[in-house]
Amino acid sequence: MVQVDAGTLFFAAIFTNNILLTNFLGLCPFLAISREVRSGLGLGAAVVFVMTCTAVLNYLVYYYILVPLNLVHFRFILFIVIIAAFVQLVEMTIERYFPALYYVLGIFLPLITVNCAILGASLFLIIREYTLLQSLAYGAGSGIGWMIAIIAVGAIREKVQKSAKLPRGLEGPALTLIITGVMALAFIAFSGMIQIQ
Amino acid sequence: MKKRLFSIFYMFLLTLFFTSLVSAVKLYNEDRIAMNQEVKLLRIVLHVLGIAVQESASPQTVSQVFSERVKQIEVKQRPLYIGYAENGETITGYAFPVGGQGFWGPISGLAAVDPSATRLLGVAFFKHSETPGLGARITEAWFTKQFEGLSLDPIAGEQKIFYLKAAGTGQAANELDAVTGATGTSRAVEAFLNRELDHFLKGIWPEVKKKR
Amino acid sequence: MAKALKGSQIFVRGLWDDNPVLRQVLGICSTLAVTNLLVNTLVMNAGLIFTVTMSCLTVSLLRKYTPMRIRMMAQTLIIASYVIIVDICIAAYLPDISEALGPYVGLIITNCIVMGRCEAFARNNPPWPSFLDGLAMSLGYSAVLLTIALIREPLGFGTVLGFRIMPAGFTPWTIMIMAPGAFFTLGLLAWFLKAYFPQVTEANKER
Numbered sequence: 305m306v307q308v309d310a311g312t313l314f315f316a317a318i319f320t321n322n323i324l325l326t327n328f329l330g331l332c333p334f335l336a337i338s339r340e341v342r343s344g345l346g347l348g349a350a351v352v353f354v355m356t357c358t359a360v361l362n363y364l365v366y367y368y369i370l371v372p373l374n375l376v377h378f379r380f381i382l383f384i385v386i387i388a389a390f391v392q393l394v395e396m397t398i399e400r401y402f403p404a405l406y407y408v409l410g411i412f413l414p415l416i417t418v419n420c421a422i423l424g425a426s427l428f429l430i431i432r433e434y435t436l437l438q439s440l441a442y443g444a445g446s447g448i449g450w451m452i453a454i455i456a457v458g459a460i461r462e463k464v465q466k467s468a469k470l471p472r473g474l475e476g477p478a479l480t481l482i483i484t485g486v487m488a489l490a491f492i493a494f495s496g497m498i499q500i501q
Numbered sequence: 502m503k504k505r506l507f508s509i510f511y512m513f514l515l516t517l518f519f520t521s522l523v524s525a526v527k528l529y530n531e532d533r534i535a536m537n538q539e540v541k542l543l544r545i546v547l548h549v550l551g552i553a554v555q556e557s558a559s560p561q562t563v564s565q566v567f568s569e570r571v572k573q574i575e576v577k578q579r580p581l582y583i584g585y586a587e588n589g590e591t592i593t594g595y596a597f598p599v600g601g602q603g604f605w606g607p608i609s610g611l612a613a614v615d616p617s618a619t620r621l622l623g624v625a626f627f628k629h630s631e632t633p634g635l636g637a638r639i640t641e642a643w644f645t646k647q648f649e650g651l652s653l654d655p656i657a658g659e660q661k662i663f664y665l666k667a668a669g670t671g672q673a674a675n676e677l678d679a680v681t682g683a684t685g686t687s688r689a690v691e692a693f694l695n696r697e698l699d700h701f702l703k704g705i706w707p708e709v710k711k712k713r
Numbered sequence: 714m715a716k717a718l719k720g721s722q723i724f725v726r727g728l729w730d731d732n733p734v735l736r737q738v739l740g741i742c743s744t745l746a747v748t749n750l751l752v753n754t755l756v757m758n759a760g761l762i763f764t765v766t767m768s769c770l771t772v773s774l775l776r777k778y779t780p781m782r783i784r785m786m787a788q789t790l791i792i793a794s795y796v797i798i799v800d801i802c803i804a805a806y807l808p809d810i811s812e813a814l815g816p817y818v819g820l821i822i823t824n825c826i827v828m829g830r831c832e833a834f835a836r837n838n839p840p841w842p843s844f845l846d847g848l849a850m851s852l853g854y855s856a857v858l859l860t861i862a863l864i865r866e867p868l869g870f871g872t873v874l875g876f877r878i879m880p881a882g883f884t885p886w887t888i889m890i891m892a893p894g895a896f897f898t899l900g901l902l903a904w905f906l907k908a909y910f911p912q913v914t915e916a917n918k919e920r
Contacts, residue, residue: 328745328892329742331745332739332742332825377797377800379819380793380800381794384789384793384823385786388789418823420742421742423819423820424816424823427819428816431816473906473907473909474907476903477900477907478901478904479904481903482897482904485892485894485897486893488893
């Protein structure tokens with residue numbers, strides 16, 4: 305069992321062990337979307353919601369269904385199915401009640417399903433043997449961390465694209481990756497902050 | 502309606518086929534995976550006690566060496582591995598599990614002490630969730646070798662048996678190199694390993710001495 | 714519908730012209746994390762190649778029977794099953810590496826490339842071309858990641874596949890082992906290739 309309290313884990317998931325900047329997860333939509341802060345915010349919020357809920361759901365399914373039945377090797381299939389179903393649910397809800405948001409997010413909603421970060425968060429919390437409360441904190445923290453990363457990089461990209469004259473070939477993925485690298489470097493500075501003892 | 506039914510039926514068939522395939526692969530490999538785990542533990546116990554076993558040795562060989570040279574008992578509900586010399590009589594060391602919270606998740610390992618519990622014979626870590634290439638390096642030889650021969654008598658005035666300092670800066674004999682770039686993991690290991698060694702010396706060792 | 718291509722054309726296209734990583738920097742999530750060690754990268758790539766080729770082959774074989782509406786679910790099921798098989802095999806035959814790779818093998822499921830090829834090619838094409846396409850794409854992907862690993866491991870550890878290749882006095886660049894190193898390496902690689910081989914990165918815009 306892990307002794308760290310949920311609050312510390314929550315902060316650690318956002319800053320010191322950011323699921324994108326430290327564990328490289330969730331890069332695909334990140335590279336495609338982060339052009340604008342606004343879409344990053346919308347997508348980020350959706351990801352936070354999905355990640356938190358699926359972290360809890362997958363925890364419950366794993367410990368109350370898979371483990372007792374000795375079917376843990378099916379966790380990959382079951383987790384992704386739960387995530388896909390949940391995203392479908394969210395998509396239907398947004399379409400019905402927030403049509404404007406639905407229009408903005410467009411195709412990116414179903415893409416949340418294949419966002420490695422969401423499946424990754426569930427897999428990590430199993431490996432690290434978190435409790436239910438810790439899983440909740442970790443899921444929420446990871447989602448928020450991802451959102452912060454995507455917004456921050458989006459903001460920098462917006463500024464850079466507007467004002468700077470870029471060398472040949474740098475535009476696009478290359479620039480985003482280098483910016484992300486610098487961000488990852490900056491976030492490493494946070495690692496002294498959290499004492500998980 | 503017919504289309505819907507077919508879709509459901511199709512998915513059902515597909516799921517059945519693939520889950521069977523996956524289950525078949527799992528069953529075929531299950532024993533091997535379980536044995537890998539078991540042999541791994543045996544190997545680590547032998548390694549930590551300083552009993553040599555070849556890298557290429559088969560699982561049967563490892564099991565055999567283990568049963569000849571190690572006796573497993575329980576002290577205060579925790580396993581204790583007693584290592585014997587080749588003559589089967591002289592005790593060469595005691596190994597016991599150590600574990601605690603790492604930076605990312607629980608870390609499990611083994612530590613071994615010499616027959617008088619005054620020096621460490623060695624440590625090894627076999628289960629962790631630390632970052633590959635960083636915290637995960639605690640399993641590497643250069644790191645664990647530092648613990649071999651470490652004195653278990655804490656120096657007067659200090660509280661810990663050993664300290665992990667930035668690589669190359671340690672001065673006293675009990676200041677070992679931490680893993681560069683893995684401050685969190687290093688701090689965690691320093692904390693729980695000291696605690697476990699302390700627990701062994703104060704809680705388990707008196708029991709063992711009584712039994713001898 | 715793309716016109717039928719010869720096998721060799723499909724292969725070359727996947728490797729170079731249409732290299733998924735270089736064109737879009739897609740699908741790197743799962744493997745980038747382990748590129749700090751060459752051996753881990755090799756194993757991950759082997760797993761990915763197996764998954765992509767087998768998934769594409771299976772999806773293609775079933776393409777005439779799979780109802781349109783559930784094809785995503787079916788694809789996900791197929792991909793996830795192959796990934797589990799890979800995971801079990803690595804755990805059984807390479808236990809140490811299995812521990813080092815952790816959850817990243819499972820994340821092959823969400824790798825955009827696997828789903829992407831199934832969706833874009835395999836479900837509309839016969840088995841053999843689909844197999845080749847999957848193989849070429851995953852090989853192209855692996856080549857890029859191996860390049861990154863060949864930069865990160867020597868600079869970060871001073872070794873390649875565990876063998877020391879840097880001179881003894883070399884101070885390892887620890888940053889290469891950590892996350893920023895991977896981002897910078899891939900970013901610089903993408904920049905270099907985009908600047909000097911623009912046809913690789915800009916071709917087939919209608920895709």
